[in-house]
Amino acid sequence: MAEIYAPSLETSVPDDLTLPQFILDSSHPLRPIPSSHVPWFIEDASGRGVGHEEVRARTYGLANGLSLRFGLKENDLVVIFSPNHIDYPVGIWATHRLGGIVSCANPANNIDELLHQLKVVHASLIIAHSSSLHTALGAAQAAGLPSERVITFDESNQMTVDTLIQQGLRSEPNFVERRLRKGEAKTKVAFLSFSSGTTGKPKAVAISHFGPIMNVILMAEHQKVNKNYAPWEEQRFRPGDVLAGALPFFHIYGLVLALHFMPFCSISVVVIPKFNFTEFLDSVVRHRINHLQLVPPQIVLLCKHPAMKNYNLDCVRLVMCGAAPLSASLVDQLVKILPNAEIGQGYGMTEASGTIAMFSVDTKIGVLGSAGRLAPGIVAKVIKHDGTLAGFNEPGELQVKIPSVALGYLNNDEATKETFVDGWLRTGDEVVIREDLEVFIVDRLKEIMKVKGFQVAPAELEGCLLDHPDVADTCVVPISDSYSGELPMAFVVLHANAVKRIAVDPAEVERVKVSIKKHVADNKVTYKHLAGGVEFVDVIPKNPSGKLLRRVLRDRARDLVQLKSRL
Incomplete structure (x- = not known):
């Protein structure tokens, strides 16, 4: 075929507009004419609605405030590290108004996971939520980013987005928004979004x-x-x-x-x-x-x-x-x-x-x-x-x-x-x-698993598991789950000293499994935890070049799940 x-x-499709210019400033034949009384965003708890003109004004105000306070400019990188917030799109579009790039981070990430993202994208600024602030500040410090370059959507001891918006709206324009050249929208980066590959950490x-x-x-x-x-x-x-x-x-x-x-x-x-x-x-x-x-x-x-x-x-x-x-x-x-x-x-x-x-x-x-x-x-x-x-x-x-x-x-x-x-x-x-x-x-076909819709790279979890003192070798595979779609299960080859402890005291089997699962839980975001369990094996199957034969263990995991369901 x-x-x-x-x-x-x-x-x-316009190829000379940035995202905010397309969403906030332009029309299109497929776009309904917006009604002035229909809010674009509604705050769930309070019911407060924010319409097109307010979103547009807040976006300009934040862009101007970021330019005034931090000198944010073309190609600077802003990481947004927050649960959903009514000003989340404002943070994105304000950065884009300045020609900057946005990288959105999972607010459940721990310090090491956020630090990895900050280093990869060379972040200039973090917009966080107060619930994520401790992690944001810890990762910023480890990345060499000054704490004053961590701001928050809501009230905290840090500079807030609303304060910057108000400053930006009160002040004279400190930036000139650039109209892209014809075709430039196809090459100008708007987002650095993280996606797990088949090997290593998210890319x-x-x-x-x-x-x-x-x-x-x-x-x-x-x-x-x-x-x-x-x-x-x-x-x-x-x-x-x-x-x-x-x-x-x-x-x-x-x-x-x-x-x-x-x-x-x-x-x-x-x-x-x-x-x-x-x-x-x-x-x-x-x-x-x-x-x-x-x-x-x-x-x-x-x-x-x-x-x-x-x-x-x-x-x-x-x-x-x-x-x-x-x-x-x-x-x-x-x-x-x-x-x-x-x-x-x-x-x-x-x-x-x-x-x-x-x-x-x-x-x-x-x-x-x-x-x-x-x-x-x-x-x-x-x-x-x-x-x-x-x-x-x-x-x-x-x-x-x-x-x-x-x-x-x-x-x-x-x-x-x-x-x-x-x-x-x-x-x-x-x-x-x-x-x-x-x-x-x-x-x-690729080795990524999906847990509650989130991508999980087995190799990332395997790297974490190999840091555990009792783990000599490992392979992580998905098992089916009616709620989460898939769950990570780890097959583990134990170090000789762990094998000896188990030989002396069979109860050590469960203690080691609990310790391994806790190790992952302490170092990875919740959906990457080993909710599928830990199984001990004598050897991890590999091909002659050393590549994990993951499909063999996926089949074995499926058989184990079926066996347990019959018991």
Whole structure:
């Protein structure tokens, strides 16, 4: 079979605008005319709404304040280290107004994990939340970044974003915003977003301004935004609708879909700082939320949590699930719980600046098991294990040419050459594509696992495990989990002294396992913990070149899980 072509993109995409110029300052044929009374963002707890003009003013004020106070300028790097906050997009767009680059960090990271990110991107400034401040200050100190260059979204002993905004609004302009040259948006870096590779620590994906702009327009055309394709009450994305902004904004899913695509569609985003299920349900009811962008573990809660019987969610019109595959059985359950809602999946990658496939507006319920239909402007091919092109309905690795493709990995030519090959993005996912362009994820060929939608590199955990005194060798594999999607399990070869202790006292087996799990918990963010357990083995299987035979242990892990379920 030849290459697979999705429908061509019919609308224009500006290549001389930065993201804030596109989102805050410009119009587009696919963009609904925003209403002045519809807020762009709503603070969940207080209900305070912030409209377009206020967002725009706060963005300018912060940009001017950052220029005045810190001399922030072209290509300086700002790390945002915070849970979701109503000024999160202001922090991003203010940095971009100055020509700077943003790197969003997981607020659950510990000092070492944040330090790694600060060093890789050469951060000039950190915008943190008070709940993350201790970690931010510790990592800043270790990176040689002065503590006064750590500011906060909310009240603290540090300089706050609001103080800088007010200073910037009171003062004369201290910067001149640059209009990009024709085509420059395709090369000017907007984000350094971290994505786990198959080896080592997470890598910084360089995303241009054009990438998210293109991805927003690509999705808008795919979803027929601002087109009268159906009666108003049946249209999927309607101005004035409300989204639950519970996805973490540091993740590409939340960053592009919630913070950029939704404002483009004139849909209000309720900013939810931290996901707690019953509080989330309270928010949906309180704000009459219509749109849910979720990951599979949250769908599991909607289907199975006993609190659901206490809530009427008739206001929900659309449920979009992404970041990891959603089983057909869960979709069936969700349809029964939310019979009035459209339900489907999307599929994307950080390296694609967002979405690659999304369920079509042609159907109320997405094709069961499908990750969605290829979006406009994308060319795909499926490569079989022998290197030949697969046909429709044949499995193989998905490779795509997508206009929003990232620029590559920062300072990592080897990884860039492996993933971005002759214009093709290698997804590392084994898929089947049907004639109607529906994409079905079969398996991940690359070694990354997905835990609650977050990427986890086995090699990163293996490096941590090898620091434990009792661990001589190790291999980490995923096991399936109905809630989290996957969980890390570690196979461990013990050092001789640990083997001797166990021979003397069999109870030492559990003590060593607990110690190993605690070691990872003490050094890694929660979703990287060994929730799948620890199993001792005599040897880690490897090929003649020393490469881990991870698939052998994945099969063994699956057998162990099945055996335990029968006991």
